[in-house]
Amino acid sequence: MPSAQLFDIARLRGEPKIVVVGSYGSIIQSMLDFDHLAGRRSPSVVAIIGTGRKSERYFFGRTEIMIPVVPSPAALPPGALRQVNFFLNLSSGRRVLDSTRQLLAALPNLVGGVVFAEGVPERQALQLQRLTARKGVWMVGAASVGLVVPGSIKLGAIGGTQPRQLEEARLLEAGSVAVISSSGGMVNELIRLVAGSGRRLSWALALGGERFPLTAPREAFLAAQADPPTKAIAYFGELGGRDEYELAELLQQGAVTKPVVCYIAGTVAELFTTPPQFGHAKAMAAREDESARAKRAALAAAGAQVAETFNDIAVLLQRLPDGPGPAPPPGDNRAHLLESRRPALFASSISRDAGGAVQLLGQDLLGLAEQRSFAWIVASLLLGKPVRSAELERFVEFVLRLLVDHGPYVSGAVNTMVTARAGRDLVSSLAAGLLTIGPRFGGAINAAAAAWLEGVVAAKSPAHFVEEQAARRLYIAGIGHRKYRVDAPDPRVERLLRFADGLPQQRFTGFAIAVEQITAQKKGNLILNVDGAIAAVLLDLLSERESYSDEQLRSLVEQEFFNALFVLSRAVGLTAHYLDQRRLDEGLFRLPEDQVTRADVDLSEQ
Ligand code: ACO
Numbered sequence: 001m002p003s004a005q006l007f008d009i010a011r012l013r014g015e016p017k018i019v020v021v022g023s024y025g026s027i028i029q030s031m032l033d034f035d036h037l038a039g040r041r042s043p044s045v046v047a048i049i050g051t052g053r054k055s056e057r058y059f060f061g062r063t064e065i066m067i068p069v070v071p072s073p074a075a076l077p078p079g080a081l082r083q084v085n086f087f088l089n090l091s092s093g094r095r096v097l098d099s100t101r102q103l104l105a106a107l108p109n110l111v112g113g114v115v116f117a118e119g120v121p122e123r124q125a126l127q128l129q130r131l132t133a134r135k136g137v138w139m140v141g142a143a144s145v146g147l148v149v150p151g152s153i154k155l156g157a158i159g160g161t162q163p164r165q166l167e168e169a170r171l172l173e174a175g176s177v178a179v180i181s182s183s184g185g186m187v188n189e190l191i192r193l194v195a196g197s198g199r200r201l202s203w204a205l206a207l208g209g210e211r212f213p214l215t216a217p218r219e220a221f222l223a224a225q226a227d228p229p230t231k232a233i234a235y236f237g238e239l240g241g242r243d244e245y246e247l248a249e250l251l252q253q254g255a256v257t258k259p260v261v262c263y264i265a266g267t268v269a270e271l272f273t274t275p276p277q278f279g280h281a282k283a284m285a286a287r288e289d290e291s292a293r294a295k296r297a298a299l300a301a302a303g304a305q306v307a308e309t310f311n312d313i314a315v316l317l318q319r320l321p322d323g324p325g326p327a328p329p330p331g332d333n334r335a336h337l338l339e340s341r342r343p344a345l346f347a348s349s350i351s352r353d354a355g356g357a358v359q360l361l362g363q364d365l366l367g368l369a370e371q372r373s374f375a376w377i378v379a380s381l382l383l384g385k386p387v388r389s390a391e392l393e394r395f396v397e398f399v400l401r402l403l404v405d406h407g408p409y410v411s412g413a414v415n416t417m418v419t420a421r422a423g424r425d426l427v428s429s430l431a432a433g434l435l436t437i438g439p440r441f442g443g444a445i446n447a448a449a450a451a452w453l454e455g456v457v458a459a460k461s462p463a464h465f466v467e468e469q470a471a472r473r474l475y476i477a478g479i480g481h482r483k484y485r486v487d488a489p490d491p492r493v494e495r496l497l498r499f500a501d502g503l504p505q506q507r508f509t510g511f512a513i514a515v516e517q518i519t520a521q522k523k524g525n526l527i528l529n530v531d532g533a534i535a536a537v538l539l540d541l542l543s544e545r546e547s548y549s550d551e552q553l554r555s556l557v558e559q560e561f562f563n564a565l566f567v568l569s570r571a572v573g574l575t576a577h578y579l580d581q582r583r584l585d586e587g588l589f590r591l592p593e594d595q596v597t598r599a600d601v602d603l604s605e606q
């Protein structure tokens with residue numbers, strides 16, 4: 001299907017939800033300013049495909065918002081995947097084909113998109129054209145600064161990147177002139193001429209100056225003809241190629257009947273003895289009929305109004321039949337309200353002080369303290385959003401109680417007690433104990449979650465997983481204990497696992513138990529420990545009761561979310577050990593010398 005039928009302007013006048021590949025702050029901010037000035041209640045950009053940070057900060061009006069950054073379209077949350085209907089591909093020319101393919105494969109409701117980069121290899125541009133036709137998604141570019149439909153969508157840098165530029169170009173008031181240009185720079189000049197002539201845009205489109213444009217001028221003309229709000233077309237073309245002869249044919253055949261005002265640049269080439277190559281790939285008149293003058297003549301013969309100089313366009317626009325009509329009231333000049341915005345020094349999504357009343361997750365602190373359990377508040381704050389399921393709340397409540405302490409022999413408790421007996425204060429003694437938490441003691445829950453997630457998502461057999469870790473000479477986080485063994489199991493683990501009993505899938509708990517069955521056969525102390533059990537049950541509860549995707553679970557692992565519960569709970573026990581030592585006041589601790597064996601004995605000396 002030729003993309004002309006695909007390139008349907010009417011579908012650009014809905015509610016755009018855009019994903020941007022790559023990050024150009026000024027372009028994205030200009031799209032959000034357009035949204036705000038057009039009166040939209042929410043930003044059109046819903047996500048950025050990129051690497052590095054998890055989100056980027058922009059302004060929506062004068063309010064700062066966070067736009068999520070995900071490594072690939074497939075990593076978008078399911079809701080966003082279905083919601084996205086347009087894309088702006090800002091990736092480099094050599095990455096355009098691959099990144100666009102990923103978009104088309106992942107986004108089921110795509111209508112169209114813009115490719116910004118120049119230098120897309122011509123063979124890949126042809127592949128993109130075929131992809132367009134096959135997928136029923138139109139694309140504009142490459143080398144396009146985008147498209148704009150006043151009051152509806154701004155997809156790219158088109159029309160400018162500063163709020164005042166958007167207002168001066170009158171991009172916020174729907175009109176009747178369609179601007180079509182092969183040149184990005186000149187599309188903005190043409191837009192300003194239309195605004196200066198007292199008219200308004202129905203839409204504007206920069207086709208890009210590549211030899212094989214993803215949307216050809218003829219397709220854009222047909223789309224203008226089929227678009228009821230469009231009453232006239234203003235076109236900027238260049239020397240090189242034969243597109244304008246196709247446009248002349250559309251006019252002669254009556255396929256396009258709306259008035260066309262146009263300017264074809266490039267007569268300067270006549271001053272050269274050999275045909276010069278201008279900036280755009282196709283801007284070179286290899287033959288006489290590709291010259292600017294020949295194209296102008298063909299368009300004039302077909303009935304277009306051809307400007308001899310670029311500025312003559314303004315005069316021709318004034319003569320268009322339906323006249324500029326009454327100048328709409330000047331924009332209420334809200335653009336100046338968007339100037340002098342300064343990003344805040346911090347961003348916080350979990351709490352704020354709303355006029356003196358502290359809110360957690362948007363809810364009044366005092367109300368939460370009175371109505372919610374401590375476990376619900378802890379889990380919701382740690383996750384950064386309200387917990388939905390009673391099962392998760394109950395599990396967190398149990399874990400917070402269970403982990404408070406495990407006796408005075410545990411390394412963390414010992415460090416707190418020693419520090420307290422050295423006369424240090426509460427915070428220092430607590431910190432000494434907390435600093436003991438790590439990969440071997442209490443801080444393995446996160447690594448265990450990563451291990452169970454890796455094993456399940458990669459569909460590894462437990463046996464293969466265990467062998468793989470052994471081959472890499474890595475301890476399996478969540479497995480092993482100094483005190484407990486197969487014949488003397490940790491009573492806490494059995495209670496923790498019960499919280500998975502009611503879950504339909506138990507993907508992660510099942511995997512952890514299967515791993516333990518292998519490791520415990522190797523050595524009796526290689527049992528599933530509390531860290532491993534908490535990690536497994538928490539993954540299952542988040543997946544099955546809080547609808548976390550595997551990608552979202554992976555993000556929690558990256559944040560080290562899974563270690564938080566042990567730290568929080570054990571802080572209670574360590575504090576209690578500090579206070580207990582202060583009460584007992586036994587003075588400075590010194591290890592008896594027979595409790596340290598000489599490790600530097602050189603048997604050869606004896
Ligand atoms: N995965 C694979 N092999 C292991 C593991 C493990 N997690 N733990 C011990 N082993 C093996 C060792 O390779 C060693 O084998 P080898 O004799 O062939 O060399 C043998 O078991 C003994 O190793 P040690 O380090 O002496 O065992 P220890 O009993 O000291 O280990 C510990 C206990 C520290 C918990 C260990 O199992 C471990 O680091 N586990 C992973 C981290 C973890 O889950 N920690 C949380 C513990 S529970 C809590 O802190 C609340």
Ligand code: LMR
Nearest residue numbers: 405406410411482483530
């Ligand atoms: C704990 O909860 O502290 C323990 O599992 C670690 C230990 O050594 O007992």
